[in-house]
Amino acid sequence: MPKKLAGCLHPRGTHAPKHWVVAETLFEGREPTVIVDGAYPRRFANLSRVTIAPNATIARQLGPLIKHCVTSRRFTTDQAKLACGTSMNVVATPIAGPFGHVRAVAIWAGAVGEELPPPPRVGVVEWDAAVVVCASAEARSLLMDGKPVEQTMLPEMLACFDRFDDRSEFLSLLRFSDPVDQWIGGATRTFIDGTMHRLHLAARASGTGVGRRGRVVVCDITDVEPPKTPDLYSRALRRAPIPPGHALALVDLSGFVIHDWVANDDDPIGMWAHHLPLLHPDDRQQIRATGFEMVVGTRTTASVRVRIRFDAGDEWIQLESHWTRIVTGDQPQVLADIAIVGAMPPSVIDACPRCRPLSEGAA
Known part of the structure; x- marks a missing residue:
């Protein structure tokens, strides 16, 4: 009768894969x-x-x-x-x-x-109904090179990517009507040391209206999946010649979300990408009506004047914008050329540590 073997015969370290x-x-x-x-x-x-x-x-x-x-x-x-x-x-x-x-x-x-x-390397990003974005320390390291940014807006977060796959599907989390509640995507980003990284993102959203919240886990998977090449069109947009005092905004009309904001690096209007603007109450109906007309297709271009500010104590900033609908369907998109009309009054964002150098330079 054969002897019963005592103990495990597997080589050490082979009982489970050596990964997380x-x-x-x-x-x-x-x-x-x-x-x-x-x-x-x-x-x-x-x-x-x-x-x-x-x-x-x-x-x-x-x-x-x-x-x-x-x-x-x-x-x-x-x-x-x-x-x-x-x-x-x-x-x-x-x-x-x-x-x-x-x-x-x-x-x-x-x-x-x-x-x-x-x-x-895993970080977490969360956002509220206004798409004000907050990131964990590791997420800031992965997305913003560790900058001490307590909160930002969606355009600044997405601008950190050289390539963002499935942007349209991601924006489906934010639309007003029948939003999706989960999304998986990927991105390529160049870190401050010049190395390119592949990021895997998994997001869920919950709630409706002003109570809707979203969260995404950001995982660095560069060791197992090589980064994809940067997106040609995103890079071209970021290097487009833009007149001083102007910005280009890419707006998703299904959720009225600005998800890209491009301006010259030395222009104070560029710093608006990480601040939440407050729209003048008397201008909201005009914005809604123009957006609706572009969604249904009764117009493809529009000129809109609005007033915004960044704090209840600020003076109103006059803006003139020219809208062009560039995408139709379930995720209609508008490209807007936005310009400051007249002198820009003092604002609470002048005290923002990240904005102060530009504000002082423009003064």
């Missing part, structure tokens, strides 16, 4: 789903299929482990045994959003005593 899995926990009340599994970007995949779980026992532990990590906001561990007798560590590390809530969890499994692989 990233699961999103973007909104409470939802089951966590997988968005990155080692070398494989995922589309909200089920936890039961992750490659780091060599058997069903470990796969079943992942959900409760992630839940505990989210509620405790701490590094969490558990143990399990394989059929060969090897004891496994299963670990979860929290990835916090800009307000401290855990919006994603990185998980790994390996034999007891094995070293953890280097952690993945």
Whole structure:
């Protein structure tokens, strides 16, 4: 009768792949789903299929482990045994959003005593109904080279990409009528050191009207997926000759969202890309009516005068804009040439540390 072999015969380090899995926990009340599994970007995949779980026992532990990590906001561990007798560590590390809530969890499994692989670079971005954007420290590192930016607007966040795949589908999260509630996309970005990186993004949105909120997990997957070439048309738009005091705005009419804002680097109007403008109450109906006419196709161009300011204590800034509809369909788009009329009055944004140099130069 053959002898029973004692102990595990697997080579050390072969019980589970040496990589992390990233699961999103973007909104409470939802089951966590997988968005990155080692070398494989995922589309909200089920936890039961992750490659780091060599058997069903470990796969079943992942959900409760992630839940505990989210509620405790701490590094969490558990143990399990394989059929060969090897004891496994299963670990979860929290990835916090800009307000401290855990919006994603990185998980790994390996034999007891094995070293953890280097952690993945993962950040979180959140936005409100006005698309005021806040980013975690790691997201600021991935998107803005670590600049101490507490909040910004959508145009500045998207302008950091050399290539942003699926922009139209991303904007579907923000439209007024029948918005989508989840989106997966990718982007290419050149870091401050000149290296190009591939980013995998997974977003969810929830709520309606002024209560709608969106969140996106940003994962650097450069090690497993090479960056795509920069987008030719985005680069051309950013280098277009623009008269002083003018800006080009790309507006998604399905949600009335400005998602690109291009101006000369030394022009004060360029700094508006990271500030929320307040529209004069008497001008709102004109904006809505013009936008509606462009959506239904009764006009393709328009000239609109409006007043904005950035704080209730500011004077109104007079603007003249010329709109051209450039895309029709479910995501109609307008390209607007916007110019300041007359002298620009003092504004609260003059005190913004990022804007002050330009404001002082224009004075």
